[in-house]
Amino acid sequence: MAQKETVERILDAAEALFAERGFAETSLRTITSTAGVNLAAVNYHFGSKKALIQAVFERFLEPLVAEIDQRLGVLEQNPESINVESLLKVLSSSIYDVHGRNTNRATAFMRLLGLAYTQSQAHVRNFIADRYGEAFQRYARLLKPALPGATDQELFWHTHFALGTAIFTMSNFDALRAMAVNDTGHRGSVDFIVSNLTSFMAAGLRNASHDVAAAVGHDGT
């Protein structure tokens, strides 16, 4: 029971603590103490703190990307069913299916994804880009014909706008829900929020290109 238990306990604790406070703000000592293992165990099993961070991402991204990839394969067999909404649905459904009803885990991971972008940790971005860049490119290839009329530049920025919308919302999910119940009296079901989020992203992707053309010259310097 030795290794596997220790390694997974470290990963569980690290995942939760990183999501809660960030990478630099979480020390190995708080990780190992909440995991109930010795301090040296992290460097023994993972080698370094950076490697631990990457392992946390790897554990989560591996099954998720596999699920997305498989669903994209299914979608490609019915090309006429490919559109913005169905492509977005692939993502939300994959997250939901891979990590099931464990909403805490899913939101914790989304916060991690957001932190990977925001915290300067370049090695995390490089790791993700190296490891899963191919999957992202496949997704982008399918999205492009679903948004006819958009230039490559527009496609890039609009997809990252949509990505940002999702990451921000998920990474602050609990805080936003608390504010929502305070402001509106309704907490909002997960389905309700995800549906609204998907609609927002789809509307932005679909309509931004048409609206922006008149407002600015496409210099792109």
Add this chain to the structure above:
Amino acid sequence: MAQKETVERILDAAEALFAERGFAETSLRTITSTAGVNLAAVNYHFGSKKALIQAVFERFLEPLVAEIDQRLGVLEQNPESINVESLLKVLSSSIYDVHGRNTNRATAFMRLLGLAYTQSQAHVRNFIADRYGEAFQRYARLLKPALPGATDQELFWHTHFALGTAIFTMSNFDALRAMAVNDTGHRGSVDFIVSNLTSFMAAGLRNASHDVAAAVGHDGT
């Protein structure tokens, strides 16, 4: 020349370094050394690192919020001119006018705004909420009639979706631009990106409500 020079040199260096690496990742020693002042000067003039962080935000939020507030006052005198686009334009124009053509400062400023949300620094969020919460509420009051047909719940979530889009883009501005030049060959001018961002947010705000109604029951549990 003593005090003013030192204080502003510290603020300049801190602003640039915080934007570049984040708060926890920037030590007082690197701040004071790039500012060319003594290490103890930070604690002497500001009291602590937290107070320095707040001072950095205060220095650039103060004129910005004042500019936004003034523009909202102008807008309110022509109520028929109030719509989603004009309200979003108030924000982008204010940033542009306050920090002028100094693109570096503006993007650094954007990253700081994003970091304020993302980095767990609770004291920053509390400071901003206490200081500038009133201005945010005024903006929200003007936005509501600009989005007729949306329920309070939808209004809340969609505005926070838009907020997330902007914050994510801002806080990763340089990284996204680097990816853009890699993927598309174009870096994208600030005007181009801001225009696309505004269009994306406006499209999302306008159209999300209509699209979502059919897709999910408005349970909001």
Add this chain to the structure above:
DNA sequence: GTTCACCGTAAACAATCGTTTGAAACTTAC
């Protein structure tokens, strides 16, 4: 010329960080 308040400086402070060490405890295999 002395006082006084303010500012800059070098040095040290205590705390915390990630990492390493060397030996004990354990598991596995023969």
Add this chain to the structure above:
DNA sequence: GTAAGTTTCAAACGATTGTTTACGGTGAAC
């Protein structure tokens, strides 16, 4: 039961962190 290999452990390492101290310098007030 012994040897080999793996995992755990307490302790320490060197480096870096934010903060404080004690002292030197400056310039205006009177």
